[in-house]
Amino acid sequence: MEKITPITGTFLDEISHDIPHQNWGPVEWDQDFQAMKAIGIDTVILIRSGHKRQITYPSKVLIERQGCHRPVVDLVDLFLTLSEKHQMQFYFGTYDSGYYWHRGEFQKEIDLNKAAIEEVWEKYGSRPAFKGWYLTQEVSRRTKGIIDVYATMGRFCKDISGGELSVLISPWMDGMKTPIAASGEIYRQDGITPEEHEKEWDEVMAGIAGAVDIVAFQDGHVDFHELPTYLEINKKLADRHGLRCWTNSETFDRDMPIRFLPIKWEKLWLKLKAAAAVGVEKGITFEFSHFMSPNSAYQQAGHLYNRYREYLAVMEQD
Amino acid sequence: MEKITPITGTFLDEISHDIPHQNWGPVEWDQDFQAMKAIGIDTVILIRSGHKRQITYPSKVLIERQGCHRPVVDLVDLFLTLSEKHQMQFYFGTYDSGYYWHRGEFQKEIDLNKAAIEEVWEKYGSRPAFKGWYLTQEVSRRTKGIIDVYATMGRFCKDISGGELSVLISPWMDGMKTPIAASGEIYRQDGITPEEHEKEWDEVMAGIAGAVDIVAFQDGHVDFHELPTYLEINKKLADRHGLRCWTNSETFDRDMPIRFLPIKWEKLWLKLKAAAAVGVEKGITFEFSHFMSPNSAYQQAGHLYNRYREYLAVMEQD
């Protein structure tokens, strides 16, 4: 039985950019944490605490400064409570203005986040499950300003939480499946090369080491036969710069015209095998609740859950 | 507990332009009317009796003149029967040629509809649940000819049914989320301003008052923080011109690449709060059976149903 890197972490996709909401309440979320636990998930990562005017907790800072809508429920509190109940580590995802950093106003993005991080740490910092920070600003290339965003925000998170909590980022590889704005196409012709990827991320990692602890590249933007090469580069670079290397193994299918439904088990298996082959220690996924859960509105997700469990059971017997 | 305008009406999306069919028979429809009733829905609105060659009842007029396909089942009869069983008011949606009025041939659209309305009233006019007319030709702006279409058809409907039945329209606000033909984009840059909206609809309402009784604007095309302004304008204009002002609170999510799945409960809640705040008396939705029903093929809809019910229960205790 070929080894795969097991998935022991998942994002929580609230607020979502692009995945329709399941409209779960506390009871449904509790059931889903239970289903996560049953396959060994010990880490949950709130992908973002807010996006534009939508937020996950009643943030005075974001309501006042950004005109955000007061949420109907405090999801940060809910997820911390469930993490505590199910013995999981909770990572808090930062706020994404959806605006400043896209226009090069990095300092505004940073300043807003600093204020929100202070507020969050004051409100929830004493909660036992609060174990890490996730820097939600996702990038694929060594773009202007991003090292500074990651390094400054990562450092700020670490400092405020006494140096005890881990800081995680999850960039992507700028491959053939990177979505193209305003396009119906699934694939593009001008993806990055492994050499470019290595060169740029060597530089980024050098700049963020110490401020960021873990890098978990999204594994869905390059073709399946290209993935081993990229994973090897990622692992090598992380080792070189003293970062931990996880894989963010996407459980939705990028090859289909419906954007997005659960991935084919065989594709996930190919990706997790490739991660295991280069010694990636931990897999996290975007994300369990829509794409891999027996509770998902997408029944394909429940079947993926079963296929994954069956494989893991046999692998562990070997 | 903040007040929301309750949803007490829904469209029935047969024939559908863009929402895949659920393939329900009489038994499933009966169950769904029951689920509607359980949350207080007392009004069902057939969104259109036909579109191009598809029709909901065996219309001699439309089969002969438009080459429509004879339907496999008489949905108008079915929906009237279920409305009677569940004590609901049924609104009949007019025929949409999908052709004439898009080409400026308004008189042809009107004449065809007059013949169909006569036929319908003869066939179904004695049915006790038949309580209103819905003018299916949807617009967002004061475009050429539309006042005449609304006024003539509304008047014709009222006259033929003895002045007893209400006439409803459901235009939209031409905002940032108005779909752009042939585009993969979700948002656009050149939505209408509140001032333009007010000016144009002041004129439309002046022209249709007396022929149309109720206006229920679709609430999904403007951003959530813009909605209160638009709702206030709509209410003010309706009051000025003696129309009743409902809100058509869409229960599908316009912000997602999948077009369309159920809306996030928090978004619906924001919209219904905004409607209550300006005194909108009644909410209807497009539409219950796909997007808010426990019977929907989209399980997110069932969860939305539960979230809505829970909120309503607490609100009513207050």
Next chain:
Amino acid sequence: MEKITPITGTFLDEISHDIPHQNWGPVEWDQDFQAMKAIGIDTVILIRSGHKRQITYPSKVLIERQGCHRPVVDLVDLFLTLSEKHQMQFYFGTYDSGYYWHRGEFQKEIDLNKAAIEEVWEKYGSRPAFKGWYLTQEVSRRTKGIIDVYATMGRFCKDISGGELSVLISPWMDGMKTPIAASGEIYRQDGITPEEHEKEWDEVMAGIAGAVDIVAFQDGHVDFHELPTYLEINKKLADRHGLRCWTNSETFDRDMPIRFLPIKWEKLWLKLKAAAAVGVEKGITFEFSHFMSPNSAYQQAGHLYNRYREYLAVMEQD
């Protein structure tokens, strides 16, 4: 009760181009074959044994020559086993490089397939359910090279299997609903005319008669009111050239922005009535398991199954 051509065959959509995977294992597939059997399906057609680097069985030829991924399960073996258990005929779909024949390198596509067909026949040729070949390269027009591909590959399949097995193709009619690359549009303006269709397919059928036994045109690319004309042409041409004429009655809905969910029962009914009217003997569908099955992740499919069964039951009583 108007007669319809019954659906007694279905494609098995593994590997899929565009339909998200259901992640079924052997147990779920067994259940689905049972559901097929219950409505009279006696023929299953593997739509393709491989596409690009994905394959359905551990093909030494394709792994070595094309760098294909070794699959996690041998689906050809599984489908043959289930076909035997449920007394069905299995058609094997050829390999689609997704490359050579799109670039005019027809001979490479043929040679690769010949090697794979030899391998397949050696591995599975003795299996009692192996009853036919499906040439997976789909076309709509008399394009350069395609007669040669069909004739050569069909002949090769027939020869290797001792002339006992049938060879099937499933082209489409190049109508208004033919997808346009990189377009969000559902319809186009420049579909083929019946006259062009007839002229081109007269020529194609003349060229492939003897090498191909059955032609089952996809019925979803022309408008519903145009279909009778096309079906009549297809039947006439097939009779003229000594081919059997089936219809591939698509059970997904081409008229919706979600690509794709199950078709509306009334639309399927219109298409199957049109097929019966010109004497088409057998209906197959693309495809049962996603779009017409009570086991589908799309619940609309289960309702379609029920509507179809009900209609068939009444029709058979007549």
